[in-house]
Amino acid sequence: MTSNIDLVINFTYVIAAGLFIYGLKLLGHPSSARKGNLVSAVAMLIAIVVTLLDNNIINFQWIAIAMLAGSVVGFFAARLIAMTDMPEMVSLLNGVGGLASVFVAWATIQSGAGLTAFILVVTFLALLIGGVTFSGSIVAWAKLSERITGRAVTFSGQAVVNGIIVLAIIATGYAFVAQPDLALTSTEVLYIALGLSLLFGIMLVLPIGGADMPVVISLLNSYSGLAACAAGFALQNNILIVAGSLVGASGIILTNIMCKAMNRSLSNVLFSGFMAVHKTDM
Amino acid sequence: MEGIYLLFILLLSIFVGFELIQKVPATLHTPLMSGANAISGITVVGALALAGDETLGEYTMYLGAFAVFLATINVVGGYLVTDRMLAMFKKKK
Numbered sequence: 261m262t263s264n265i266d267l268v269i270n271f272t273y274v275i276a277a278g279l280f281i282y283g284l285k286l287l288g289h290p291s292s293a294r295k296g297n298l299v300s301a302v303a304m305l306i307a308i309v310v311t312l313l314d315n316n317i318i319n320f321q322w323i324a325i326a327m328l329a330g331s332v333v334g335f336f337a338a339r340l341i342a343m344t345d346m347p348e349m350v351s352l353l354n355g356v357g358g359l360a361s362v363f364v365a366w367a368t369i370q371s372g373a374g375l376t377a378f379i380l381v382v383t384f385l386a387l388l389i390g391g392v393t394f395s396g397s398i399v400a401w402a403k404l405s406e407r408i409t410g411r412a413v414t415f416s417g418q419a420v421v422n423g424i425i426v427l428a429i430i431a432t433g434y435a436f437v438a439q440p441d442l443a444l445t446s447t448e449v450l451y452i453a454l455g456l457s458l459l460f461g462i463m464l465v466l467p468i469g470g471a472d473m474p475v476v477i478s479l480l481n482s483y484s485g486l487a488a489c490a491a492g493f494a495l496q497n498n499i500l501i502v503a504g505s506l507v508g509a510s511g512i513i514l515t516n517i518m519c520k521a522m523n524r525s526l527s528n529v530l531f532s533g534f535m536a537v538h539k540t541d542m
Numbered sequence: 543m544e545g546i547y548l549l550f551i552l553l554l555s556i557f558v559g560f561e562l563i564q565k566v567p568a569t570l571h572t573p574l575m576s577g578a579n580a581i582s583g584i585t586v587v588g589a590l591a592l593a594g595d596e597t598l599g600e601y602t603m604y605l606g607a608f609a610v611f612l613a614t615i616n617v618v619g620g621y622l623v624t625d626r627m628l629a630m631f632k633k634k635k
Contacts, residue, residue, distance in 0.1 A: 280581055281558055287577045288566045294628040297577050301621040304584065308617075311587045317594030322607035326593065330614025337615070338622030343630065349623055350576045357616035360585045363609035364592060370605055371598035378545055478575050484582040493548055495588045501548055502555045503584035509559025510578055517563070518571055 265315055272310040273499040279303030280503050284510060307499050351401040351477045354484050358393025361386050361487035362454065368494050369450055379494055380437045384453065386490035388429065391457025392464065393484045399465040400477050410470035422463050429456050464530075472529045475518050479526075482511025573627045580620025586613035 280303045286296025317323070334353075341349045365387035369375070375383075402408045432453045439446060468476050485507025492500025519526050566574060592598065592606030 277555075281562065284559075284562045284578070284581070287574050288563060288570065290567060290570060290631065293570060293573060293631070294625065297573075297580075297621060297624045297628060300577060300581055304581070304617055304621070307584065307587050308590070311590050312594075314591060314594075316597070317590065318596050319594050319603065322603060323590060323593050323610060326607040326610035327614050330611045331618045334615040334618030334620075335622065338619045338626065341623070343626070346576075346623065346627060347572065349619070350572070350579055353576075353616050353619045353623065354579045354582075356612050357579065357582050357585065357620075360583070360589060360609045360612035360616060363605050363612065364585055364588050367589075367592040367598075367602045367605035367609060371592065371595075371602040474572070474575075478571075481575050481579045481582065484579065488582050488585045488588075489552065491585055491588050493545075493552075495591060496544060496548065497588055497591070498548070498551060500584055500588050501551050503581050505552050505555040506559040506562075507578045507582040509556040510563040511575070513560055513563040514566070514571065514574060514578070517566065521568055521571075 263315065265313060269310050269313060270498060272306060273502075276303040276307040276310075276499055277502040279306070280506060284506060307503075345405070347474060347477065348401050348404045351397045351404060351473075351480070354477065354481050355394045355397030355401065357484045358390045358397060358480070358487055361390030361484065361491050362394060364491045365390060365494065366450065366454075368491075369446065377437055382490045382493035384433050384436050386487050386494055387450070387453060388433070388457045389483050389487035389490060391454055392461035393480050393487055395458040395461030396465045396480050396483075397461075397477070399462050400473055400480065403465070403470060404473055410473075412469040413466040418463070418467065422460075425456060425460050425463060429453065429460065432456060467531075468529065472522075475515055475522070475526075475529050478511060478515040478518055479530075482508050482515060485509075485511055569631070573624055573631070576620060576624040576627060580617055580624060583613050583617035583620055586610055586617055589613050 279299055283296045283300030283303060286292040286299060337349065365383045368383050403410050432449055436446065436449045436453060465476055485504045487504070489501050489504025489508055492498070492504050516526060519529055563574070589606050589609035593603055593610050596603070
């Protein structure tokens with residue numbers, strides 16, 4: 261089954277994974293951070309180029325258009341944004357990355373090829389985490405850029421509503437994977453799951469106040485890594501799993517460090533909006 | 543059996559991820575977050591495989607191509623933004 265070209269691709273993925281790890285390590289020190297970013301960018305370029313050698317990739321027309329358009333948008337977004345708007349920009353890019361995972365999951369389902377129970381579970385996870393990352397990041401972006409109020413938005417019964425959403429997500433997850441005889445097709449279940457995950461992302465970020473936003477963005481960043489990782493399992497792609505879980509794990513640690521720097525715990529940041537004794541007078 | 547190998551990879555990468563980010567100065571938090579965000583754009587590799595495979599059907603290819611578009615924004619934008627932030631750091635010193 262494994263042809264020579266697959267071997268070359270996977271070997272190159274190993275090199276790329278090593279470079280990602282090395283790049284992240286360099287990023288953690290002030291003197292080498294810029295070089296670290298470059299190393300990680302080179303790793304990404306290698307991974308993309310070698311993927312294009314894949315024998316299954318026949319049609320390059322849409323790929324070329326999509327990559328060109330994406331590069332142009334990414335380039336100008338990064339160049340034109342004001343230095344003070346950087347946190348918003350990171351949040352927005354993170355949301356876009358999450359949405360990409362959603363579409364990878366959607367396309368995987370749509371292809372209908374080799375959908376075992378395991379593939380269905382990980383695809384559902386990719387869709388779910390990607391959806392939460394997208395809508396959560398958009399809300400975080402809107403809060404930071406003051407398009408909506410930057411303060412914590414809470415209403416009575418919010419915890420109950422969130423609980424219902426979680427239960428509904430679990431129910432759709434079951435319906436999606438086990439596929440019992442429902443009146444719905446799997447595509448319809450997919451749409452419902454997507455809607456629920458988007459809603460959950462919004463509900464997750466709404467009760468969090470402005471000063472805690474960086475922590476939330478870091479957490480959502482970690483989620484986007486996990487979404488990529490889940491997509492990697494669905495497509496059985498090693499580099500997606502390695503890079504995704506690297507981002508997922510380092511994102512969680514970073515979130516934790518940022519919380520500690522503010523003398524808070526992560527749960528305190530996430531749920532303080534619900535707490536009765538939340539101080540509003542500054 | 544393939545799934546087990548993939549889980550091994552997952553486990554080891556999570557440990558590496560934890561180990562890498564232990565003592566990071568506070569000034570590097572945002573660039574690090576941004577740099578990691580760019581790496582999560584690796585989804586583009588998965589999206590490419592879906593966008594270019596004609597055997598999967600036209601609809602899958604369109605969805606895949608859109609995912610390529612989004613992930614490319616994430617990758618290109620992410621690395622450039624991180625570089626801009628870090629470039630600013632150097633000047634301050």
